[in-house]
Amino acid sequence: MIRIWEIIKKDFKIIVSDRKALFIILAMPILLTGILSMALGGSFQESGKRMAIPVALVVEGDAELDQERFISLLDSGPLKASMTQDSRAELEGAIRDLSPIAMFQEDFLGSEGIEELVELTVMDREMAEAALDATEVHAVIVLPKHYTYDMYMNFFTPFRNQIEVEVLGHTDYQYTLRIIKEVVTGFFQVINTGIIEKNVLLSVGSLAGESEVVYENMDEIIKGFVGSIEGVQIQELQGTKRVHVDGFTYYSAAMLAMFVLFTAGFGSRSLLTEKRDHTANRMQSAGVSLLDMMVGKWVMMVGLTICQMVVLFMFSWFAFGVRWTSPAGLLITSLVVGMAIASLGTLISLISYRSNNYKVANLFESVIVQVMALLGGSYIPLEVLPKGLSLVAPFTINGLTLQAIITLQRGFGFLSVLWIWAALLGISMGLLLLVFGLSRWKGGIQHENHSMA
Amino acid sequence: MNLVEIQGVKKHFGEIHAVDGIDMHVKKGEILGLLGPNGAGKSTTISMIATLLEPTNGTILFMGESIQTNPKRIQEVLGFVPQEIALYPTLTGKENLQFWGRVYGLRSSKLKERISEISQVIGLEERLKDRVDTYSGGMKRRLNIGVALLHKPAFIIMDEPTVGIDPQSRSFILDTVRELRDQGSTVLYTTHYIEEVESLCDRIYIMDHGKIIAEGTKESLTEMIDASEVIRLSVEAVDPMLITTLQELKFVEKAVVEANSIFLTVKENGNHYQSIMNALKESGTELKGMDIQKPSLETVFLHLTGRGLRD
Numbered sequence: 001m002i003r004i005w006e007i008i009k010k011d012f013k014i015i016v017s018d019r020k021a022l023f024i025i026l027a028m029p030i031l032l033t034g035i036l037s038m039a040l041g042g043s044f045q046e047s048g049k050r051m052a053i054p055v056a057l058v059v060e061g062d063a064e065l066d067q068e069r070f071i072s073l074l075d076s077g078p079l080k081a082s083m084t085q086d087s088r089a090e091l092e093g094a095i096r097d098l099s100p101i102a103m104f105q106e107d108f109l110g111s112e113g114i115e116e117l118v119e120l121t122v123m124d125r126e127m128a129e130a131a132l133d134a135t136e137v138h139a140v141i142v143l144p145k146h147y148t149y150d151m152y153m154n155f156f157t158p159f160r161n162q163i164e165v166e167v168l169g170h171t172d173y174q175y176t177l178r179i180i181k182e183v184v185t186g187f188f189q190v191i192n193t194g195i196i197e198k199n200v201l202l203s204v205g206s207l208a209g210e211s212e213v214v215y216e217n218m219d220e221i222i223k224g225f226v227g228s229i230e231g232v233q234i235q236e237l238q239g240t241k242r243v244h245v246d247g248f249t250y251y252s253a254a255m256l257a258m259f260v261l262f263t264a265g266f267g268s269r270s271l272l273t274e275k276r277d278h279t280a281n282r283m284q285s286a287g288v289s290l291l292d293m294m295v296g297k298w299v300m301m302v303g304l305t306i307c308q309m310v311v312l313f314m315f316s317w318f319a320f321g322v323r324w325t326s327p328a329g330l331l332i333t334s335l336v337v338g339m340a341i342a343s344l345g346t347l348i349s350l351i352s353y354r355s356n357n358y359k360v361a362n363l364f365e366s367v368i369v370q371v372m373a374l375l376g377g378s379y380i381p382l383e384v385l386p387k388g389l390s391l392v393a394p395f396t397i398n399g400l401t402l403q404a405i406i407t408l409q410r411g412f413g414f415l416s417v418l419w420i421w422a423a424l425l426g427i428s429m430g431l432l433l434l435v436f437g438l439s440r441w442k443g444g445i446q447h448e449n450h451s452m453a
Numbered sequence: 454m455n456l457v458e459i460q461g462v463k464k465h466f467g468e469i470h471a472v473d474g475i476d477m478h479v480k481k482g483e484i485l486g487l488l489g490p491n492g493a494g495k496s497t498t499i500s501m502i503a504t505l506l507e508p509t510n511g512t513i514l515f516m517g518e519s520i521q522t523n524p525k526r527i528q529e530v531l532g533f534v535p536q537e538i539a540l541y542p543t544l545t546g547k548e549n550l551q552f553w554g555r556v557y558g559l560r561s562s563k564l565k566e567r568i569s570e571i572s573q574v575i576g577l578e579e580r581l582k583d584r585v586d587t588y589s590g591g592m593k594r595r596l597n598i599g600v601a602l603l604h605k606p607a608f609i610i611m612d613e614p615t616v617g618i619d620p621q622s623r624s625f626i627l628d629t630v631r632e633l634r635d636q637g638s639t640v641l642y643t644t645h646y647i648e649e650v651e652s653l654c655d656r657i658y659i660m661d662h663g664k665i666i667a668e669g670t671k672e673s674l675t676e677m678i679d680a681s682e683v684i685r686l687s688v689e690a691v692d693p694m695l696i697t698t699l700q701e702l703k704f705v706e707k708a709v710v711e712a713n714s715i716f717l718t719v720k721e722n723g724n725h726y727q728s729i730m731n732a733l734k735e736s737g738t739e740l741k742g743m744d745i746q747k748p749s750l751e752t753v754f755l756h757l758t759g760r761g762l763r764d
């Protein structure tokens with residue numbers, strides 16, 4: 001155990017002494033992030049505007065029917081008792097003036113700000129589902145059957161009818177789904193606050209025997225309501241503005257996600273370097289196993305990745321003013337990314353060691369890293385990539401890394417990135433299993449025959 | 454009991470029989486020389502002893518116990534100086550010493566003490582803070598040896614430690630080896646330099662083509678060739694007919710050609726000069742020089758293999 005610790009310490013000293021590696025791993029991403037952000041940041045922001053999310057709105061019920069049903073309710077039951085003829089007429093007018101669907105569709109989704117975010121098309125359910133499958137729309141909002149009726153109940157009576165709005169998403173557009181859900185939730189939060197206020201008013205009114213007055217002023221109350229939807233919705237929009245990630249942030253995250261791969265590349269040479277420098281032999285003659293050496297390299301790569309990520313987070317904070325919102329989340333992300341990177345690096349280093357040449361490591365660095373960077377969205381935002389390619393992103397370490405950072409940055413909680421962390425851990429496990437398999441294969445965990453000539 | 458016992462050991466790399474069935478032993482407290490030309494199989498042999506390679510055949514015992522079943526036993530007391538520089542080039546001399554010392558279980562004050570002792574022995578005190586890749590070849594060699602001696606190993610294996618080194622460093626190293634033996638360590642010393650073996654080793658194995666071809670002390674080995682002299686003839690070009698003629702002379706034990714020299718191992722004292730000159734004249738070969746040598750390990754090797762050690 002003490003020995004492994006010494007080996008780990010030694011591996012860290014070696015990176016610190018390797019200026020070139022340090023440059024590639026720490027300085028290059030900083031430089032490139034700067035350059036790319038300047039060059040592309042602007043256009044990324046603009047394209048961010050053009051990228052309004054296509055959403056289908058499905059209205060399941062019949063609004064007119066609901067309206068008639070509710071008006072007929074005014075003449076029966078408890079409502080009738082608490083109203084004069086005049087206030088009843090006024091109320092009916094208010095009801096006919098108010099369309100809960102339009103409230104959602106036009107007043108809310110059509111308001112400035114949200115309109116930029118959501119490109120709405122009204123469809124029937126079947127069409128909407130087909131469009132979602134074809135990813136013509138990225139989410140579907142379904143207003144349920146008695147939406148209009150239930151909304152009237154909530155607005156004009158002391159009753160509370162539960163309204164279940166469905167939001168359907170596509171697996172390719174997990175973020176989008178979250179955004180739309182957040183938007184819908186925002187709307188109903190405002191509605192709920194309004195309903196509670198109104199109910200308080202009604203209760204107070206009836207206690208004072210003045211419920212009549214309350215109903216007479218219902219018109220005003222409702223107007224205030226709609227106003228508050230518009231008013232609060234701007235606040236809500238600022239809430240959803242967190243969702244917008246600017247060019248600096250995106251490229252900081254993307255460069256980082258790509259450059260962690262170089263840590264794997266660096267680590268993937270380290271075992272063979274020990275063989276070439278003959279230190280592997282000396283270790284073995286001292287009873288240090290190949291497994292011990294691999295543990296050293298693995299821990300070194302985990303640590304290096306974490307350092308790399310922390311340094312880049314700090315750099316982009318100070319240099320570009322990127323305000324990372326979830327330090328704890330990013331730290332956990334760094335740890336699981338480090339583990340995946342280290343496992344990948346260890347696997348490649350074992351292959352290089354076994355095959356006794358650097359070809360695999362070189363290939364990894366020059367080709368695979370670039371391909372992974374592209375597929376993982378390190379060069380251009382994934383949404384811009386062809387669909388088939390963007391499907392691969394969840395399987396690349398850098399793609400997952402980028403996704404985790406951006407998701408956290410967009411203000412979603414740990415729960416939303418849990419699957420990414422789990423996926424990264426899964427990748428680590430899988431790669432480590434391969435490492436074990438390969439080191440067992442052909443004669444156990446031991447050093448390779450080695451030419452002494 | 455012998456410290457190391459090697460029985461019928463072979464190591465084959467595919468078609469190459471690097472070590473081809475050898476028996477050897479190492480006695481406690483001796484400097485044992487393993488002498489042989491490049492490619493003889495010396496490094497392969499000691500790599501097997503140092504648990505770096507598994508023999509294709511045969512067994513190696515350390516203190517009576519197979520090193521394959523219990524490698525830890527030898528690993529703990531072994532100081533291994535590989536033929537190549539086995540150091541971390543980007544770390545400093547001190548960092549290298551510290552790391553390897555710790556690998557061998559040295560800690561804190563003990564480690565410090567040994568590092569200062571060893572760096573004195575290898576004459577690197579001044580340069581300890583510099584990176585190894587800034588060292589000269591000789592300095593690297595000395596550090597390469599130094600790291601193997603930190604833990605005061607009872608058994609030291611050195612694989613051609615003086616290759617490509619300045620004469621000063623070389624005598625430094627040879628003195629160190631003698632000191633180690635005097636302090637009670639056992640040393641297995643591999644080289645293709647005859648002088649080193651002659652001046653250093655208590656006992657010698659001569660190896661060629663993967664086989665042990667002779668064993669003994671320097672004296673017993675030179676006695677092996679039943680001759681009192683070796684006559685070396687320097688010629689312009691070697692005529693094969695001349696060799697045949699020379700070999701047919703009855704006092705000639707053996708005639709061996711190396712480059713433009715002919716080595717004649719001759720049986721008894723006396724004046725063979727005339728017969729040799731006649732043979733030369735007969736073949737029309739011009740003699741450029743001639744000298745008479747006392748039998749040495751070099752002549753032993755020539756005698757045994759028909760080749761020189763240095764090619």
Ligand SMILES: Nc1ncnc2c1ncn2[C@@H]1O[C@H](COP(=O)(O)OP(=O)(O)O)[C@@H](O)[C@H]1O
Pocket residue numbers: 449450451452453466469470471472489490491492493494495496497498
């Ligand atoms: N790993 C190996 N694979 C193939 N051949 C080898 C290997 N190691 C050594 N040899 C061959 O075995 C022979 C003995 O090599 P070696 O033990 O290094 O000789 P020495 O140390 O006496 O110079 C040489 O012909 C060498 O080329």
Ligand SMILES: [Mg+2]
Pocket residue numbers: 452453492495496497536612613
């Ligand atoms: Mg050798």
